[in-house]
Structures are given as C-alpha cells and as structure tokens.
Amino acid sequence: MRILVVEDDKDVAGFVLKGLREAGHTVEHADNGRDGLFLAASENFDAIILDRMLPGGIDGLRLLETLRAQDNATPVLFLSALSQVDDRVKGLKAGGDDYLTKPFAFAELLARVEALTRRGKSDGPATKLTVGDLEMDLLSRSVRRGTQKIDLQPREFRLLEYLMRHAGQVVTRTMLLEGVWDYHFDPQTNVIDVHVSRLRQKIDKPFELPLLHTVRNAGYMLRAEEV
Amino acid sequence: METIPAPGPEPAERKPGRVKPPREARARAKPLIKSTGIRFAVTYAVVFGLSAFTLAFSLWYSTVGLLQRQVEFAILNDATALNEHYQIGGLPSLINAIHGRLTDSGDSDGIYLLLDPLGNHIIGNLDQWPQGLNQINTWYELPVTRKGVRSVSLLRAYTLSGGEQLLIGRDVSARAQLRNVMRDALLWALGLMILLGLLGAVLIRSMFRRMIRDISTTTRAIALGDLTRRIPKHGDGDEFDELAEIINDMLERISRLMDGVRQVSNAIAHDLRTPITRARTRLEDAALHAHTEEDLQSAIERAMLDLDGVVGVFEALLRIAEIEAGSRRAAFAPIDLAPMLHDIDELYRAVAEERGLILDTKIDSPLPLLGDRELVQQAVANLLDNALKFSASGTTIGFTARMEESLIEISIADSGPGISDEDRNRATERFFRAESARSTAGSGLGLALVAAVAQLHNGTLRLANNNPGLRAIITLPARRG
Numbered sequence: 272m273r274i275l276v277v278e279d280d281k282d283v284a285g286f287v288l289k290g291l292r293e294a295g296h297t298v299e300h301a302d303n304g305r306d307g308l309f310l311a312a313s314e315n316f317d318a319i320i321l322d323r324m325l326p327g328g329i330d331g332l333r334l335l336e337t338l339r340a341q342d343n344a345t346p347v348l349f350l351s352a353l354s355q356v357d358d359r360v361k362g363l364k365a366g367g368d369d370y371l372t373k374p375f376a377f378a379e380l381l382a383r384v385e386a387l388t389r390r391g392k393s394d395g396p397a398t399k400l401t402v403g404d405l406e407m408d409l410l411s412r413s414v415r416r417g418t419q420k421i422d423l424q425p426r427e428f429r430l431l432e433y434l435m436r437h438a439g440q441v442v443t444r445t446m447l448l449e450g451v452w453d454y455h456f457d458p459q460t461n462v463i464d465v466h467v468s469r470l471r472q473k474i475d476k477p478f479e480l481p482l483l484h485t486v487r488n489a490g491y492m493l494r495a496e497e498v
Numbered sequence: 499m500e501t502i503p504a505p506g507p508e509p510a511e512r513k514p515g516r517v518k519p520p521r522e523a524r525a526r527a528k529p530l531i532k533s534t535g536i537r538f539a540v541t542y543a544v545v546f547g548l549s550a551f552t553l554a555f556s557l558w559y560s561t562v563g564l565l566q567r568q569v570e571f572a573i574l575n576d577a578t579a580l581n582e583h584y585q586i587g588g589l590p591s592l593i594n595a596i597h598g599r600l601t602d603s604g605d606s607d608g609i610y611l612l613l614d615p616l617g618n619h620i621i622g623n624l625d626q627w628p629q630g631l632n633q634i635n636t637w638y639e640l641p642v643t644r645k646g647v648r649s650v651s652l653l654r655a656y657t658l659s660g661g662e663q664l665l666i667g668r669d670v671s672a673r674a675q676l677r678n679v680m681r682d683a684l685l686w687a688l689g690l691m692i693l694l695g696l697l698g699a700v701l702i703r704s705m706f707r708r709m710i711r712d713i714s715t716t717t718r719a720i721a722l723g724d725l726t727r728r729i730p731k732h733g734d735g736d737e738f739d740e741l742a743e744i745i746n747d748m749l750e751r752i753s754r755l756m757d758g759v760r761q762v763s764n765a766i767a768h769d770l771r772t773p774i775t776r777a778r779t780r781l782e783d784a785a786l787h788a789h790t791e792e793d794l795q796s797a798i799e800r801a802m803l804d805l806d807g808v809v810g811v812f813e814a815l816l817r818i819a820e821i822e823a824g825s826r827r828a829a830f831a832p833i834d835l836a837p838m839l840h841d842i843d844e845l846y847r848a849v850a851e852e853r854g855l856i857l858d859t860k861i862d863s864p865l866p867l868l869g870d871r872e873l874v875q876q877a878v879a880n881l882l883d884n885a886l887k888f889s890a891s892g893t894t895i896g897f898t899a900r901m902e903e904s905l906i907e908i909s910i911a912d913s914g915p916g917i918s919d920e921d922r923n924r925a926t927e928r929f930f931r932a933e934s935a936r937s938t939a940g941s942g943l944g945l946a947l948v949a950a951v952a953q954l955h956n957g958t959l960r961l962a963n964n965n966p967g968l969r970a971i972i973t974l975p976a977r978r979g
Contacts, residue, residue: 354813355820356829356872374809426844452845456817456876457810459883459944465848488799 272317272388273297277307277334278350279326283373287320287350290377291384304329311338316345317388320380323351323362332365339366346387350375356455378489382441400435403482403495405474407435416474426451427470434483434493443490467491535706539699546698550691554684562677569652569668570637576608577656577666584658592658593621607669609644609651615661624665631655631665639670650674709738713745725753765929766815769942770808777804814943818928821950826870832977835865835906838875839899846882854891862900866977869955874974877951880944881910881970888914888968896969906976911969922961948972 274291278284279302291298299314301307304325311319311334323331335347347369349362354372362370369383400407404417412428414421423431433450434442444463448454467483475481484492576599584592596610600623611622619625628642631653638653653667712729719727728749729742777800784797820826843859850857867874885895889912896911917925924930926949929942945959948970952959957974 354816356826360829372813374805376806452841454845454875454879455872456879458845458879460846460849460886462845462849465852466845469848 272385273299273315274384275299275301275307275310275314275316275319277301277304277311277319277325277331278322279303279324280322286377287380290381294381303327304331304334308334308337311345312341312343318384319345319347320350320384321347321367323349323353323358332361335365335367348380348384348387350380359455376488378441378486379443379445382443382446382490385440386437386442386446400432400438402435402438402493403480405435405482407432414474416478419477421473423470423473426466427473430466430470431474434491438493441486441489441492446490535703535710538706539703542702543695543699546695547691550687550695554687558680558684562673562680565673565676566652569670569673573652573654573666573668577654577664580664580666581656581658584660589620589660589662592664596621609642609653609665609667609669611663611665613663615663617663620662622665627663627665628653642667644669712738713742717745720749725749725756762928765942766811769929770811773804773807773811777801777808780804811943814947815928818943818947818950821873821947821954824954826873826954830868830870832866832868833871834863835867835874835899835908836861836863838871839865839878839908842875842878842882843897846879846886849886850895853886853889855886855889856894858894858896860898860900865899865901865906867906867955867974868977869974870951873951873954877948877972878908878910880948881972884944884970885910885912885914885968888912890914893967901976904976904978906974908972908974909969911964911967913964913967916963916966916968917961919963925961926959945970 274296276284276287276291276298278287278300281302284300284302288298288300299310299316301310305327307321307325307327308329321331321335325331325334329337331349331351338345338347347367349367349370350373351358351362351370352373359370359372368387371380371383398408398410400409405414406416407414409432414423414428414431430447430451433447445457447463447467448457471481471483475483480495482493482495484494486492580592580595583595587594593612596612599608600610600621609622609624611624611627612620613627614620617627623644624642628638628640630640631638634655634657636654638655639650640653641648642651642653644651649669649671651667652670653665656664656666658664716727716729728746731739731742733739780797780801784794784801788794788797839861843857843861847857847859882895882897889895893913895913896909899906899908901907921930926945928946930946945961949959952972952974955974957972960971960973962969962971
C-alpha cells in the first residue's frame with residue numbers, strides 16, 4: 272500500500288516511516304502542511320496519516336478540508352496530540368476517517384491504517400463473509416463453520432462480523448471497543464479479552480484449526496492460516 | 499523627529515541613589531489631590547460648615563429678627579391707635595393720648611413727637627425732629643436724644659390730615675446690644691466651627707486611612723505570597739468589619755482552591771513519578787545488566803507498559819479538567835440511558851461471570867436524560883470497574899437504575915472492603931486512594947471523574963456504606979417532557 276505521512280516531528284515521522292516500511296508499505300513523507308497538501312492532491316495514496324498541528328501555514332484540518340473539497344476521498348487517519356473529545360469530533364467532521372491521539376503504540380496505528388484501506392476498498396454490499404470454513408450470512412444473521420451451525424448472541428455476532436470484515440488484519444482492543452461497543456475510552460477491566468475468549472469458545476474450541484488468533488502486544492486477528 | 503527630553507536636570511545626576519527621592523515625592527504629592535481620605539475629609543468639612551451655618555442663620559432669624567418684627571408691629575399698632583384718636587377726637591384727643599403714653603411709667607421705651615404744620619413742637623419727648631428723617635411711612639433706625647440721653651431708636655413718621663407731623667418710635671438700644679452680643683457669639687462660633695470642621699476632617703482622614711491600612715497591608719502581604727494573612731476585625735460589626743469578613747471569606751476560598759491545586763500537583767508529581775521512576779529503572783537496569791536480547795526486550799516492554807500507565811493518568815486528568823470546565827454542556831443531547839446501561843451490563847456481565855461474581859441488574863426503562871451519553875457511559879463503567887476490582891469471588895454486585903420522580907438514580911453496590919467513613923468524603927478527590935486500596939492497581943482518578951460527570955449534569959455522586967462494601971449512587975435530573 273502507498274501511504275502518505277504528514278508529520279513535522281522528525282522522531283515520530285522516522286519511527287512511523289520505518290515501521291510502515293517494515294510492514295511492507297510504500298511511504299511518502301511531508302514535514303509541513305503545504306508540501307503535504309501538494310503531495311496528497313497530486314499523487315495517489317491508499318491512506319494518509321495526518322498530524323493536526325503542522326508548520327507551513329496549513330494545519331491538518333485545513334489540509335483535509337481542501338482535499339475533500341477537491342473530491343479526493345483518500346482515507347485519512349489523524350494522528351494528533353489534541354486529545355479532547357471536541358478535537359476528535361472536529362477531526363472526524365472535517366472528513367477524517369479515524370483519529371488516534373499521541374502518544375500511541377505503533378501496532379495500534381498500523382492496525383488502524385490497514386483497517387482504513389480495507390474499508391476504502393470493500394464498500395460493496397456483501398451479504399456473506401467467509402474466512403476459511405467459517406461463514407457468516409448477514410441477511411439471515413446466521414453463522415456456520417463447516418457443516419456445523421454456531422449460535423451467537425447479538426453482540427457476539429457483531430464482534431465476529433467486525434473481525435471477519437477485517438480478516439487477515441490485526442484488530443486492537445480499542446478498535447473493538449469503538450467499532451463493536453461504541454466506547455471511546457479504555458475500561459480498567461479486560462472486558463474485550465473476556466468477550467473474545469467467549470467467542471473463541473464458540474467458533475474455535477470444537478474445531479481443529481484455530482481461526483481467532485491473539486497477536487501479542489497488539490490485539491487479535493482472524494485468519495485461516497497459522498500466523 | 500522630536501526626541502523626548504529625559505526628565506531630571508541632567509543625565510549625569512541620574513545615579514541609582516538619586517533616582518528614588520524625587521519619585522517618592524511625586525508619589526506622595528499625587529495622592530494629596532487624589533486621596534480618597536482627603537476627599538472624605540473635605541466633604542465632611544463642607545457638610546459640617548453648611549449645617550452649622552444654617553443653624554446659626556436660623557438662630558439669628560428667630561431671635562434678633564423676631565425682636566425687630568415685634569417692635570415694628572408695636573409701632574404700627576400704636577400709629578393706628580393714635581390715628582383713630584385724631585380722627586375721632588381731633589388734635590386735643592391725640593395730644594391727650596400721647597400725653598397719657600408719655601406719663602405711663604410702664605412704657606419707658608416709647609418715643610413720640612408731634613409738630614404742627616409749621617414745625618412747632620406740640621408734644622413729645624424729643625426736643626427736635628431727628629436729623630436724616632425726611633420721608634414719611636418709612637422705617638428709620640437713628641440715634642436720637644431723649645431727655646438728654648442719646649440712644650438708638652426705630653422710628654416712623656406720619657403726616658396727619660391736618661398737616662401735623664407725627665413721629666412714633668421705640669428705643670431699641672437694648673435690642674441692638676443683644677444683636678451685637680449675638681453677632682459676636684456667632685462669629686466666635688463660626689471660627690470654632692471652621693476649626694472643628696478641619697479637626698474633624700483630619701480625624702476622619704486618619705480614621706479612613708487606618709481602616710484602609712488594615713486591608714491594604716493584608717492584601718499587599720498576600721500579593722507578596724503570604725496567603726495565611728487575614729484582615730483583623732474590630733469586632734463592632736460595622737461596614738468595615740463586614741468588608742473584612744467578605745474579603746476574608748474570599749481569601750479562605752482562594753487558599754482552599756490553592757490547596758487543592760497544590761494537592762493535585764503534589765499527587766501528580768508523586769503518582770507520575772512512581773511509574774516514570776520504575777520505567778527508568780527498568781531501562782537503566784537493562785542497559786547495564788541485560789545479557790540476552792530477550793532480557794532487554796522484556797525490560798523495554800515492561801517500561802513501555804509503565805509509560806502507558808503514565809499516559810493513562812494524564813488522559814484521565816485532562817478528561818476530568820475538560821469535564822469540569824463545562825465546555826461539553828454544549829454537546830448535551832436528549833438520550834435514553836436504558837439501552838446504554840443494558841449495553842454496559844452486557845459488556846461487564848461476561849467479566850463478572852468469568853470471575854465467579856453475580857451481577858444483579860435491574861434497569862428501568864425509559865430513563866430520559868439531557869446529557870452526554872459517552873460521559874455517563876464512562877462514569878458507570880468506572881463504577882463497575884471498581885466494583886469488579888474489589889469484589890471477592892462468589893459475591894454479588896448490584897447494578898440498578900431507576901426513575902424516582904424527576905431523578906434518575908444509578909446505583910452500583912458491591913460487597914468488597916468498602917471505604918471507611920473518614921475516607922468517604924475524600925474518595926472523590928483526585929489521586930485519593932484509601933489505605934485498603936493501595937495494593938490494588940488504579941490511578942485514584944476513577945471516582946473523581948464520576949463525580950465530575952455527575953456535577954456536569956447537575957447531579958451528584960453519593961458514596962454509602964453497603965454493609966459490607968460500597969454503594970455508589972449517581973443521581974441525575976431527568977429530562978422533562
């Protein structure tokens with residue numbers, strides 16, 4: 272994937288660029304708003320990682336608004352030290368697709384960026400999701416693995432749906448909290464782990480090949496092959 | 499271009515030691531005109547002088563003026579009576595009447611003189627017509643000689659229908675004496691008044707300055723950093739005491755707020771220093787002693803966890819500050835808490851079951867609220883986090899939400915160690931952690947956030963004893979209509 276990073280802090284930018292390259296992505300970097308806007312508008316990217324406060328007269332919000340005004344729909348993830356709820360709302364209103372506050376874990380950033388690009392692609396109205404021999408019918412709201420039907424609670428269904436939509440990608444606990452429960456804060460208790468392990472009991476326990484994997488220091492991943 | 503000349507005669511004179519005196523003198527000269535004390539004093543003197551003058555004037559008018567008018571009245575009456583004698587009995591009757599008045603020993607002040615048309619003396623106790631009296635029907639106050647004695651008299655002349663000239667008067671030398679005495683007394687009094695006025699002004703000014711001085715010395719000391727100072731009260735309950743009390747109350751509140759800030763910053767220093775120290779120690783230890791890459795890796799990872807904890811504390815603090823600032827009220831929307839609470843129940847039920855706890859939930863529906871869904875969600879989640887954290891396996895956590903008249907009451911009760919009575923009031927302070935909770939993980943910010951959220955919604959957080967355990971009750975005003 273081709274990703275543009277607009278970030279003026281050299282250390283942060285260097286760290287993000289290195290990590291993204293290691294994950295196999297092609298990366299461009301701009302260290303101010305003007306260059307960032309120029310690059311974003313003139314070239315094609317799969318995703319943009321954008322700082323809010325930038326030198327060069329154009330801050331992140333202005334950059335994104337200008338971009339969206341040109342009908343450029345490239346997914347944008349804000350990466351900002353502005354952490355108030357209002358700031359997040361402003362970022363999303365301006366056309367941002369996701370908002371991550373600094374300091375951040377790289378695993379979280381990577382997972383979210385990859386989730387963004389996936390979302391950009393598969394907008395088609397799928398009625399069926401498949402991972403290995405696990406099948407989910409979105410119309411009848413039923414799940415089966417192989418020949419066996421699996422009964423899920425509504426919330427478990429949504430959790431599995433989220434994981435299946437991001438199959439093959441790392442999904443972090445905060446992404447699940449936001450995406451499945453609509454929580455925008457971290458509870459002190461390991462609520463997500465408990466729910467994922469319950470889901471795992473239902474979809475993996477009776478079968479030989481595990482599909483739901485725990486990714487250390489990051490989150491979870493649903494995929495057919497061994498990680 | 500004009501340049502502004504430097505003040506002072508010569509730049510050479512502006513040595514450090516010399517700069518000060520003229521500045522002080524200027525500072526002292528200015529308040530002399532602008533001083534409120536002087537203004538008070540001058541106002542006092544003017545008011546005092548005016549009232550004293552009014553008093554003196556009315557005194558003068560009611561004594562000397564009254565006497566004067568009485569004499570005039572007597573003369574006019576006399577003239578009318580004599581004129582009647584003349585009209586009825588003619589000249590002989592008039593002469594007779596005047597004669598009667600002159601020989602009447604009771605009225606020795608009377609002055610009469612009747613001249614015939616040619617100017618010859620007919621009767622009267624004056625030898626001749628007084629000098630300077632040349633108009634009739636007019637008041638004169640002239641010295642006359644009566645029986646060889648000169649005295650001041652009030653006189654009025656009439657011309658009778660036969661051409662005779664009649665002069666009627668009264669000796670007023672006694673009254674003139676009285677007037678002189680009065681005038682002297684009033685002049686003295688005026689002098690005394692001015693003196694007293696000035697004295698009073700000076701007194702008032704010094705009183706004023708003394709009262710102000712208490713306040714100004716105290717506030718100056720406070721401005722210089724001594725927050726323990728208070729304005730002394732005189733104990734007589736006057737306006738200045740009242741003012742002192744108000745200012746002292748204000749200072750009390752300021753110092754309480756300052757204490758709060760100091761407490762929080764101390765707590766921040768302590769609670770953040772601990773994990774930062776831990777992280778630093780881990781990293782340094784790894785840098786010095788790690789032999790394998792694995793050791794290094796694990797030390798770094800644990801240090802990162804510590805730092806994540808620090809970030810968490812920061813975020814919680816910022817969130818509380820954001821809530822307390824009240825700016826999120828602008829984003830309040832009408833919501834029903836019931837589905838949201840059911841979601842939380844579902845989220846935590848799994849955890850409770852995992853830990854062998856019973857979550858006993860009763861949620862009424864609907865629970866209409868005008869508020870911030872996300873914040874209430876976080877507040878309730880914090881309380882459930884706490885309850886789960888402090889509950890022993892096999893116990894029950896009660897989670898109820900109900901509508902009582904116009905109040906929504908969300909209560910979460912556990913059977914854990916609870917909070918002791920003396921700690922309960924402080925439990926919502928930032929970073930406060932009860933002794934019994936020291937060993938458990940947590941930042942000491944959870945309840946502070948809940949309290950802030952409740953307050954933002956004009957509600958309260960109440961902590962009560964659950965015998966055993968803690969019952970936390972959030973009360974929020976419900977949305978009307």
